[in-house]
Amino acid sequence: xxxxxxxxxxxxxxxxxxxxxxxxxxxxxxxxxxxxxxxxxxxxxxxxxxxxxxxxxxxxxxxxxxxxxxxxxxxxxxxxxxxxxxxxxxxxxxxxxxxxxxxxxxxxxxxxxxxxxxxxxxxxxxxxxxxxxxxxxxxxxxxxxxxxxxxxxxxxxxxxxxxxxxxxxxxxxxxxxxxxxxxxxxxxxxxxxxxxxxxxxxxxxxxxxxxxxxxxxxxxxxxxxxxxxxxxxxxxxxxxxxxxxxxxxxxxxxxxxxxxxxxxxxxxxxxxxxxxxxxxxxxxxxxxxxxxxxxxxxxxxxxxxxxxxxxxxxxxxxxxxxxxxxxxxxxxxxxxxxxxxxxxxxxxxxxxxxxxxxxxxxxxxxxxxxxxxxxxxxxxxxxxxxxxxxxx
Amino acid sequence: xxxxxxxxxxxxxxxxxxxxxxxxxxxxxxxxxxxxxxxxxxxxxxxxxxxxxxxxxxxxxxxxxxxxxxxxxxxxxxxxxxxxxxxxxxxxxxxxxxxxxxxxxxxxxxxxxxxxxxxxxxxxxxxxxxxxxxxxxxxxxxxxxxxxxxxxxxxxxxxxxxxxxxxxxxxxxxxxxxxxxxxxxxxxxxxxxxxxxxxxxxxxxxxxxxxxxxxxxxxxxxxxxxxxxxxxxxxxxxxxxxxxxxxxxxxxxxxxxxxxxxxxxxxxxxxxxxxxxxxxxxxxxxxxxxxxxxxxxxxxxxxxxxxxxxxxxxxxxxxxxxxxxxxxxxxxxxxxxxxxxxxxxxxxxxxxxxxxxxxxxxxxxxxxxxxxxxxxxxxxxxxxxxxxxxxxxxxxxxxxxxxxx
Numbered sequence: 001x002x003x004x005x006x007x008x009x010x011x012x013x014x015x016x017x018x019x020x021x022x023x024x025x026x027x028x029x030x031x032x033x034x035x036x037x038x039x040x041x042x043x044x045x046x047x048x049x050x051x052x053x054x055x056x057x058x059x060x061x062x063x064x065x066x067x068x069x070x071x072x073x074x075x076x077x078x079x080x081x082x083x084x085x086x087x088x089x090x091x092x093x094x095x096x097x098x099x100x101x102x103x104x105x106x107x108x109x110x111x112x113x114x115x116x117x118x119x120x121x122x123x124x125x126x127x128x129x130x131x132x133x134x135x136x137x138x139x140x141x142x143x144x145x146x147x148x149x150x151x152x153x154x155x156x157x158x159x160x161x162x163x164x165x166x167x168x169x170x171x172x173x174x175x176x177x178x179x180x181x182x183x184x185x186x187x188x189x190x191x192x193x194x195x196x197x198x199x200x201x202x203x204x205x206x207x208x209x210x211x212x213x214x215x216x217x218x219x220x221x222x223x224x225x226x227x228x229x230x231x232x233x234x235x236x237x238x239x240x241x242x243x244x245x246x247x248x249x250x251x252x253x254x255x256x257x258x259x260x261x262x263x264x265x266x267x268x269x270x271x272x273x274x275x276x277x278x279x280x281x282x283x284x285x286x287x288x289x290x291x292x293x294x295x296x297x298x299x300x301x302x303x304x305x306x307x308x309x310x311x312x313x314x315x316x317x318x319x320x321x322x323x324x325x326x327x328x329x330x331x332x333x334x335x336x337x338x339x340x341x342x343x344x345x346x347x348x349x350x351x352x353x354x355x356x357x358x359x360x361x362x363x364x365x366x367x368x369x370x371x372x373x374x375x376x377x378x379x380x381x382x383x384x385x386x387x388x389x390x391x392x
Numbered sequence: 393x394x395x396x397x398x399x400x401x402x403x404x405x406x407x408x409x410x411x412x413x414x415x416x417x418x419x420x421x422x423x424x425x426x427x428x429x430x431x432x433x434x435x436x437x438x439x440x441x442x443x444x445x446x447x448x449x450x451x452x453x454x455x456x457x458x459x460x461x462x463x464x465x466x467x468x469x470x471x472x473x474x475x476x477x478x479x480x481x482x483x484x485x486x487x488x489x490x491x492x493x494x495x496x497x498x499x500x501x502x503x504x505x506x507x508x509x510x511x512x513x514x515x516x517x518x519x520x521x522x523x524x525x526x527x528x529x530x531x532x533x534x535x536x537x538x539x540x541x542x543x544x545x546x547x548x549x550x551x552x553x554x555x556x557x558x559x560x561x562x563x564x565x566x567x568x569x570x571x572x573x574x575x576x577x578x579x580x581x582x583x584x585x586x587x588x589x590x591x592x593x594x595x596x597x598x599x600x601x602x603x604x605x606x607x608x609x610x611x612x613x614x615x616x617x618x619x620x621x622x623x624x625x626x627x628x629x630x631x632x633x634x635x636x637x638x639x640x641x642x643x644x645x646x647x648x649x650x651x652x653x654x655x656x657x658x659x660x661x662x663x664x665x666x667x668x669x670x671x672x673x674x675x676x677x678x679x680x681x682x683x684x685x686x687x688x689x690x691x692x693x694x695x696x697x698x699x700x701x702x703x704x705x706x707x708x709x710x711x712x713x714x715x716x717x718x719x720x721x722x723x724x725x726x727x728x729x730x731x732x733x734x735x736x737x738x739x740x741x742x743x744x745x746x747x748x749x750x751x752x753x754x755x756x757x758x759x760x761x762x763x764x765x766x767x768x769x770x771x772x773x774x775x776x777x778x779x780x781x782x783x784x785x786x787x788x789x790x791x792x793x794x795x796x797x
Binding site: 051052 | 513524525528530532533544546596604613700708711730
């Protein structure tokens with residue numbers, strides 16, 4: 001496989017969202033990933049994201065609860081660079097696959113653990129579903145809803161932070177290994193995934209009135225970005241008027257035929273500001289969104305349509321950035337899926353293949369790890385009983 | 393503490409959030425990061441979350457419109473491992489720091505440009521900010537419940553800025569690793585659109601262009617996506633439940649004194665509890681109103697039902713000042729010359745052999761200008777001349793800016 005991480009071998013024991021998506025970031029830069037699945041397959045394969053998040057890897061089914069399966073995994077560990085797991089705390093230890101055991105087999109291995117809460121935290125043993133971490137971290141109370149109280153976040157912020165942290169930590173440890181000559185145990189958590197997004201919101205400073213002290217006010221919603229949302233004709237919505245750093249050749253008011261606002265009064269007079277906003281709202285209403293977006297963009301004013309997630313595939317920049325890729329999923333057939341985010345021009349990443357069928361590579365991988373045909377048969381027989389439950 | 397990126401030198405020419413946040417993460421990981429800042433300051437210094445993405449950096453203030461300032465950057469870049477910025481297309485060329493100009497002196501450098509719309513395509517010439525990409529990627533549509541007739545909702549977490557920064561961190565680390573193996577640097581780019589697209593990566597199309605099976609959308613009240621995966625209001629406060637196992641569901645129904653629901657065919661598994669929300673939820677909603685969230689949280693724990701009380705952290709206060717979070721290094725506190733004691737998130741990742749966590753405060757504008765120029769071989773005479781002619785600016789003690797706000 002081509003790509004910057006060519007030759008790096010990863011054993012992926014993760015399931016859920018953040019683990020598989022984090023591993024995907026490495027797989028599509030050329031790492032060779034083997035997904036280790038329990039008998040019956042990863043129970044999260046039914047998630048809508050699975051055809052994407054499980055791409056670009058091979059699948060091996062092992063029963064880690066039996067010594068045969070555990071020994072097979074440890075044999076694979078000997079030639080691996082990275083092992084990643086996202087079980088609930090203590091599971092790997094109970095399986096006889098603790099960091100100490102794995103590192104004894106291969107001191108150069110990077111052992112990455114993803115938990116719901118950090119190791120040693122009093123919440124460490126609590127259930128780790130994404131929405132529960134949203135609730136406990138305070139993320140839900142940070143987001144306004146259309147009623148008093150917190151909002152459930154459809155955007156799984158804990159997982160969507162943690163997958164970045166997981167792949168970042170693994171890459172940093174791989175880099176350090178070149179210098180220090182040994183592997184290490186790296187850890188992150190969904191809770192830290194939330195913290196990664198709080199930099200605009202959660203800060204304390206002693207001298208509140210010193211320069212540089214401004215952070216987004218703790219009680220600022222709805223905020224400037226929410227008030228830049230306008231409804232156009234046919235119930236379509238758009239963002240407009242946000243600063244994009246270009247020199248605007250005209251104002252939003254000019255384009256809409258609305259009387260220009262007195263900037264000083266906008267900040268000092270709430271009633272005036274509301275009246276102006278209402279004037280703008282009326283001017284947007286019944287206008288064609290596509291036409292307005294183009295006019296604003298051409299004039300140097302930030303503007304974009306508010307699309308449903310499915311519609312993003314029709315957004316011209318999406319295709320221009322190669323963010324839509326064709327993948328032939330073994331279950332769902334040819335699909336258009338999200339592509340690779342960072343573009344490395346010297347060593348381009350690539351989708352290495354679709355989501356594998358459960359256990360598609362068991363025989364091949366075990367044989368190449370040196371197991372005899374009889375051993376392979378025994379290992380496969382050991383996976384015919386018992387399956388691991390999702391979650392706890 | 394050296395950290396995994398000990399010995400890596402990064403030049404950060406970015407501004408706002410999506411540019412500087414990535415280098416801050418590299419700094420967290422042990423890289424030495426020099427922020428090259430315009431003499432008039434990063435455009436976000438007066439705005440909002442400036443201090444949220446600058447910690448641990450050294451700061452040199454230069455007027456890159458002047459050729460001599462560009463020559464200074466070139467000299468620094470010759471010795472740097474990474475050059476990172478979020479300038480719009482064409483700007484780096486005008487300032488003498490595009491990929492070709494930099495690699496002319498340092499072919500092995502890892503160069504990363506984080507764009508707004510991307511490097512190619514009809515809108516690539518433009519900058520852009522977070523809400524535009526939340527808009528086109530479906531985030532605001534889903535967050536607000538537009539499919540139920542609600543208006544769209546902006547997510548307050550700076551989602552795509554952070555995603556762009558992290559995508560660039562992944563790109564830079566991947567390229568640095570490759571360089572370690574091969575000696576070759578390269579050109580890397582990402583964008584707010586690219587990074588943010590990962591948030592919608594569970595959305596795909598089938599061959600005929602129709603949507604592949606998707607996650608249920610939020611309900612109109614924004615409580616959740618299933619009768620067993622949502623927020624419920626209590627007598628006081630809110631409870632989030634995440635019930636996935638059938639036995640767990642039965643325990644839940646019994647705890648709420650709804651035995652009929654435990655055996656109701658319309659609630660026999662997660663899928664049916666999602667599909668039949670309207671029929672199932674009213675009884676649960678009524679039941680939850682009989683006690684407070686604190687009491688429910690304790691009862692649900694005792695019944696082994698996965699649930700959490702929804703915490704109002706008062707804008708992060710209870711997280712920033714939590715003893716466990718402090719003890720484990722999740723929260724960082726340090727002294728800033730103007731701001732006094734400041735507190736923000738700390739370690740996002742833990743490393744057993746290359747521990748991190750020794751972050752410094754965000755720098756003042758031009759705080760290290762003289763020190764950095766001297767390190768790159770400029771004489772005191774030259775340095776004073778640069779400053780006198782406005783090519784560089786050195787912060788004076790107790791002064792945040794050379795001009796009045």
